[in-house]
Each structure stands twice: as structure tokens, then as C-alpha cells.
Amino acid sequence: MAFIPSRIKKHDTNPGKVKLNLTSMMDMFTIILVFLLKTYSTEGMLIQPSEYLTLPKSNIEQSPEVALDLVISKEWIMVNHEPVIKTAEVEQLNSFIIPSLQEKLNVYAREAKRMEELYGTKFSGKVTIQGDRSIAYKLLVKVMATCGKSSYPNMRLVVYRIGD
Amino acid sequence: MAFRPSFRRTTAGEDIEPNLTPVMNLMVVLIPLLLSSAQWIKIGVIELNLPPAVGTKTVVGAAPKETEKKLDLAVTITDRGFYLSSSQAILKSSENNGPTIPNLADGSYDYDALANKLLEIKQSATGRYSDTERIVIQAEPDINYQVLVSTMDSSRKIVVDGREVILFPDVSLAAGVI
Numbered sequence: 508m509a510f511i512p513s514r515i516k517k518h519d520t521n522p523g524k525v526k527l528n529l530t531s532m533m534d535m536f537t538i539i540l541v542f543l544l545k546t547y548s549t550e551g552m553l554i555q556p557s558e559y560l561t562l563p564k565s566n567i568e569q570s571p572e573v574a575l576d577l578v579i580s581k582e583w584i585m586v587n588h589e590p591v592i593k594t595a596e597v598e599q600l601n602s603f604i605i606p607s608l609q610e611k612l613n614v615y616a617r618e619a620k621r622m623e624e625l626y627g628t629k630f631s632g633k634v635t636i637q638g639d640r641s642i643a644y645k646l647l648v649k650v651m652a653t654c655g656k657s658s659y660p661n662m663r664l665v666v667y668r669i670g671d
Numbered sequence: 672m673a674f675r676p677s678f679r680r681t682t683a684g685e686d687i688e689p690n691l692t693p694v695m696n697l698m699v700v701l702i703p704l705l706l707s708s709a710q711w712i713k714i715g716v717i718e719l720n721l722p723p724a725v726g727t728k729t730v731v732g733a734a735p736k737e738t739e740k741k742l743d744l745a746v747t748i749t750d751r752g753f754y755l756s757s758s759q760a761i762l763k764s765s766e767n768n769g770p771t772i773p774n775l776a777d778g779s780y781d782y783d784a785l786a787n788k789l790l791e792i793k794q795s796a797t798g799r800y801s802d803t804e805r806i807v808i809q810a811e812p813d814i815n816y817q818v819l820v821s822t823m824d825s826s827r828k829i830v831v832d833g834r835e836v837i838l839f840p841d842v843s844l845a846a847g848v849i
Contacts, residue, residue: 526688529691529695532695533691533694533695533698536695536698536702539702540698540701540702540705543702543705543706543709544705546709546711547705547708547709556712556714562714563816563817563819563820563821564817564820564821565715565717565820565821565823565824566824566827567715567716567717567824567827568715569715569716569717569718570714570715570716571714571715571716572716603846635716638816639816640815640816640817640820641815641816641817642815642816643812643813643814643815643816644748644810644811644812644813644814644815644816644819644846645812645813645846647816647819647844648844648846651719651844652846660720661718661720662718662719662720663716663717663718663719664716664717664719664820665714665715665716666714666715666716666717666820667712667713667714667715668713668714668715
């Protein structure tokens with residue numbers, strides 16, 4: 508049996524304004540906004556982690572700064588996103604100095620020193636080293652020794668910060 | 672005589688809703704903006720400064736001056752555990768010739784024990800030696816980078832009773848001659 512509308516409703520042609528209840532949505536937005544403002548960092552990403560590697564984790568609190576970017580992935584060693592030498596070749600190498608990497612770093616150092624003369628941007632010899640967490644110690648030491656010999660003695664090892 | 676306020680007026684209070692549309696507009700703009708600029712992973716750096724122009728065979732800095740008493744603390748990472756040594760002695764473990772801090776039973780490194788041992792050394796060395804901030808970390812050639820970083824973490828500081836104690840934050844790396 509069909510539902511018979513009541514007599515009052517039958518003639519109710521104007522059901523009144525239908526209002527959208529926005530209060531709960533506002534609540535949600537406010538929470539999201541506060542959360543995002545809290546995580547917001549004015550520094551931005553100074554170091555773009557390379558996509559070819561997984562950085563190690565550390566509990567250090569020091570923040571990164573802008574410097575020459577050196578990446579040691581499982582396959583390649585890259586300076587400023589340009590591949591320089593294969594990691595496997597470096598492991599075969601019988602000395603602490605990696606010649607092709609040293610050459611590349613010297614090019615950058617010369618460029619930076621020229622900039623220092625021309626524009627007064629200080630050359631601090633800083634380099635950030637992004638290493639995959641599974642690379643061997645001997646490889647890291649070779650790269651660091653090469654950096655030290657190629658006027659980049661101030662090294663920063665890039666890590667994921669955990670804990671805080 | 673004053674009029675009595677009408678009952679009808681007071682009871683039929685109209686619902687006044689604030690106009691939320693401008694606020695919504697603001698939210699719709701702000702949230703994508705903040706979402707796109709949010710930093711989801713935090714990145715840190717470990718500083719390692721070498722004295723410029725080091726020799727070929729050493730990564731560690733210049734020869735220490737002999738005028739002051741130096742501790743020369745060193746941690747050696749091997750695949751069996753940590754060896755601790757200083758200018759005075761090499762710390763022995765309970766086993767003969769084993770590492771100072773052997774690995775845990777499941778083969779992982781015992782970072783907590785290392786930090787506690789270093790705290791002990793720090794407490795007894797403070798005031799007696801001039802280099803109680805420095806530590807040399809060396810490792811076997813095939814030691815993993817993550818292990819090295821974790822070792823640096825344990826040698827940097829330790830949390831005792833909710834308080835951070837700085838151990839040896841000035842890290843140098845050393846390697847053997849190839």
C-alpha cells in the first residue's frame with residue numbers, strides 16, 4: 508500500500524530554504540590548517556634528496572645548508588646531478604684519490620673561486636655528500652679523501668632526521 | 672506604561688548563521704598551498720670538517736701536539752663489534768681478544784652499550800685530557816654506511832634520565848693504507 512501524504516504536506520509547495528551544514532567541514536579544515544601551519548617550514552627544501560638512493564637515518568639536529576651536491580648511489584657517483592664515475596670502478600681503484608672525481612671537483616672549485624673574485628660570493632669549500640645507506644666504508648672514505656684533496660674539506664653527510 | 676514584550680517575538684528566535692563562504696574560499700586556497708610546500712621528510716646533516724690539504728694516506732688531521740695529554744679515543748667498527756682504544760690502552764672485553772662491545776646475539780650492533788661505555792670514558796676523562804670532544808671512528812672496508820652513521824649517533828650524545836649528555840661530537844674518520 509502506497510504511503511499517503513498527510514493533509515498538511517500535500518499542499519506544502521514551499522519546503523523552505525535547504526541549507527548546507529558547513530560546520531563540520533569547517534572543523535575539519537581548521538584542524539588540517541593548524542596541522543599544516545605547524546609542519547610548515549620557511550626554509551624550504553635546501554637539499555633535494557636524490558631519487559636513486561635511500562639516505563641513512565640519524566638523530567642529529569643540524570639543518571642542511573646549500574652546498575655542492577655530491578651523490579653516491581649504488582650505481583654512480585654524481586656531482587650536481589651529472590654522473591662522474593661508476594661506483595663499481597671506484598671500488599676497484601687502488602688509491603684514495605678518484606681521478607675523474609677530483610677533476611670534476613676542481614672544475615667546480617675553480618668556478619666557485621672565480622665567482623668569489625668577481626661577485627664576492629664566499630667560497631667555503633662545503634660539499635654535501637648524499638650516500639646510499641648500504642654503501643661500504645671504503646667507498647665513502649675514498650670519496651671523502653678526494654673531496655679533501657680537491658679544495659672541498661668541509662663535508663656534510665646528508666641523513667634523514669628521525670626522533671625529534 | 673511600557674509595553675509587555677510579545678511572547679511570539681522571543682520564542683521564535685530566528686537562526687542566524689554567519690556567512691561562511693569567504694572563510695571556505697580562504698581554506699580552499701590555503702590548504703593546497705600549505706600542502707604543496709610542506710616538508711614531509713626532515714633532512715639533517717652531519718658535519719665533518721677536515722683541515723684543508725690533508726695527506727694522501729690519512730683522512731685524519733695533523734699530528735697531535737705532544738704538549739698536552741691526549742686521550743686519542745678511537746672506535747673501530749668490525750663485523751663482530753666495536754673495539755675501543757685510546758692512547759692509554761685498548762679496552763678488552765670479557766672474552767679474550769673479542770671486541771670491546773661485541774654484537775648482540777642476532778648479529779646487530781650494540782649501540783646502547785657503546786654509548787654507555789663512551790659515557791663512562793667521558794666521565795673519567797673529563798678534566799684529565801684536553802681532547803674530550805674528539806673521537807676517531809675507523810671501520811673495516813666493508814662496513815655499511817648506516818652502521819657508520821649510527822655509530823656517530825651513539826658517540827655524539829646519550830640521553831641519561833631524560834637529560835642529554837654530550838659525549839664526543841667532534842668526529843674524524845680514519846682509514847688504513849690501501
